[in-house]
Amino acid sequence: MSVLREKILHVASDLFQTRGINSTGVDTIVAVAGTTKMTLYKYFRSKEDLILEVLQKGHADFTTWLSNNLNKNTKKPSERLQKLFDFIEEWVTAPDFRGMAFLKASAEFPNEENPVHRLSAEQSRQFRQFLVELAADAGARDPDSLALQLSILIEGAIQAEQIKRGSGAVKYAKKAAKILIENSLETQAAA
Amino acid sequence: MSVLREKILHVASDLFQTRGINSTGVDTIVAVAGTTKMTLYKYFRSKEDLILEVLQKGHADFTTWLSNNLNKNTKKPSERLQKLFDFIEEWVTAPDFRGMAFLKASAEFPNEENPVHRLSAEQSRQFRQFLVELAADAGARDPDSLALQLSILIEGAIQAEQIKRGSGAVKYAKKAAKILIENSLETQAAA
DNA sequence: GCGGATATATACAATTTAGTATATACGTAT
DNA sequence: ATACGTATATACTAAATTGTATATATCCGC
Structure with a gap:
């Protein structure tokens, strides 16, 4: 059926x-x-409905894939944050990678009232929330701050890869993330 | 006329x-x-020609505005890198900010052969090159690496702001950039 | 004031768009 | 085998798409 x-x-x-x-x-x-x-x-019901379902399925598949990999391949919560970018890189460099759906969708439907844009924004928010929990479990000094920074790095790197395949942006984002993560875990007492 | x-x-x-x-x-x-x-x-000649000209004008206006501001408000080359995100923030938080044109355009025309996508990719490359020179002048250890990281932060933050106005992403990107810049300038001798 | 070139407006053509009404094939239960 | 309900195919509508052919106004030198 x-x-x-x-x-x-x-x-x-x-x-x-x-x-x-x-x-x-x-x-x-x-x-x-x-x-x-x-x-x-x-x-x-309509093309818009189809678009929304495609987005939902894509996001569900991605988050399931990512969290499964994180849970399988790590023991301590602090490890997960370190391994995060390894899986992002694996995902981006896969031959069938075509970009992050909700990033493109939000660009095609810029109006914030549009249902497709709203769903994209919601998915972006959910992904950030996922990172907040990851950062909190890892014992980051300011989980919200670190998570937002990591999401900016991830979405920025993916954006770069969408514009030019093989740009290697994720590798550089990974290095940047390492510095930011260390900085957030080291200076627990500071500030 | x-x-x-x-x-x-x-x-x-x-x-x-x-x-x-x-x-x-x-x-x-x-x-x-x-x-x-x-x-x-x-x-x-065609709608595509109009799109290309709109993109070109937008990019020219942006880079002119940015480099003018950087040149006017700084003396030493090393200052420019620090002030960069101040102007990006000023640009993003301006009431008439509507996003970064070539980011959206590349999402609407994903095919890398498409002229609009090609121009978007070229503008992205030019912007990165602009950052490379900025980083080199400031005396960064690895200008290419730092520039790519900064471009990822900038484009990621702008992407976040396109999805949700007032997300404050640029503020967090700025903090991250500060850490990365310091890291790149401090450890000149290392590695 | 007038003739000729140039810019603008109206109208149109050919395709493509999302969505639907109708007709036909097919599988199943009796 | 037959009747019925469901899924599919064909054909269509109405509106929107880019681009153009033709008609009209406007502005210039003389």
Whole structure:
């Protein structure tokens, strides 16, 4: 039943990432997915609904993948913060990496009232919150501050990689993150 | 003569930033600019040409503004690197700030062969080169590395501000930059 | 004041867009 | 086998897209 639904989601996600959301018509999506518009609108109320679901699935997949990897490969909470950028780098350098969906989506829908933009902003907030908990568990002096800085580094590096594949930005972001993390853990007593 | 041309450029720039490039039709542009399509196509060969010119003008204005401010308000080259984020913050917190044009444009045109994407990538590269020279003049240990890190911080913070106005990301990016800059200047002998 | 070039406005063409109404094939229960 | 409900395919609508052909106003030298 829902195999076509999954297929549509997958194809739409791929096309949105490679061609842009607004530049991808529903006709193209159904053609590539090997189905018809009638079926698409059976499963999704509108194109906007499809966009929102694609974003949600993408974000869920990413956060699940990341936290699973962090939990599997580390023992102490403090390790997780150190390993974070290793997995980000692994994710970015994977051959099927196409960018961070909510970053692109927010650029295509700049109006803050727009549902797609709102979801993007919410996902960005959730990701930052995830980093706050990571920083807090690791014993950072100011978890909010460190988490926001790390999120800026991650999103900035991914942005750079979206503009030019193979820019190596993540490697430099990783070095910067190491310095910031050490700085936040070392100077517990200071300030 | 060219007052209408300037007007079209200005209006297009504003609409592209507030509504997105692909979501803004030429009809809307000429309506807001108070002219007609015939005039627009007199001055610009195609919509893509208009987009490219808007991007070029935006980038030129930004870099001119930034380097002028840096030159005026600093004496020693090492000061410039410190003041950099002050001006970035001033730029971002200005009420008419609408985001960094080439970041959004590259998201709307993800295909690396696309002329708009290529120009965006080129502008990103130029900005990074500008930072490299700044870092070199300031006597950074590894100017390329520091410049790339700073560009990641700047573009990441701006990205955060595009998703959510008033996120205060630049303030945190500034703190991070300070740490990275100090680190790069202090440890001249190391490594 | 008049003729000619230039800029502007109106109207249009061809495609593409999201979304839908209708018709047809198909699988299942009896 | 047959009747029924569901999924799919075709065809269509209405609006919006970029770009252009034609008509009209405006401004200049003389």
